[in-house]
Amino acid sequence: MFRRCNSALKSKISTYPTTRRIMRWILAAFYGAAAIAHLFVPQQLLAITPSWVPFAPQVILVTGVFEMLASVAILTSRLRAVAGILMAIYAICVWPANFKHAIDGINIPYISSSWWYHAPRLAFQPVIVWWALFCSGVIDWPVRRGQSRVGPAEDT
Numbered sequence: 001m002f003r004r005c006n007s008a009l010k011s012k013i014s015t016y017p018t019t020r021r022i023m024r025w026i027l028a029a030f031y032g033a034a035a036i037a038h039l040f041v042p043q044q045l046l047a048i049t050p051s052w053v054p055f056a057p058q059v060i061l062v063t064g065v066f067e068m069l070a071s072v073a074i075l076t077s078r079l080r081a082v083a084g085i086l087m088a089i090y091a092i093c094v095w096p097a098n099f100k101h102a103i104d105g106i107n108i109p110y111i112s113s114s115w116w117y118h119a120p121r122l123a124f125q126p127v128i129v130w131w132a133l134f135c136s137g138v139i140d141w142p143v144r145r146g147q148s149r150v151g152p153a154e155d156t
Helices: 002-013 017-040 042-046 056-073 080-093 095-104 115-135
Strands: none
Touching: 017 042, 017 056, 017 080, 017 115, 042 056, 056 080, 080 095, 080 115, 095 115
């Protein structure tokens, strides 16, 4: 069963291998930068954390550690699919903080508080979910199912 799933994942990864590799590095860089912010300036992120989040300081610390580990894992072929799925789920989970940041107009150093920043940021969140799933090889969309897949069996 595992071999069948693994070979299916390899065939998906072989579609657009260079594009997926570049996308993985970009995603890892953004998640790594977010990890640094979560770990070194958590008080700034505490301001945008919704009030219903229990143990908010600890959640920010744990999410920083998660972002750092996920940044490394997405670049590792054995952990790539799991990392992609977890990064997509995480992007959905932090969306409420992005809404709070936008609606409450909270000022965070080096991040604009205007809607010129917030509107694209909120609209881009579903793209981040897709990005994590696509570059990790979990999904193949927008590639059509019947399209021929030519490329190496393994993408590293």
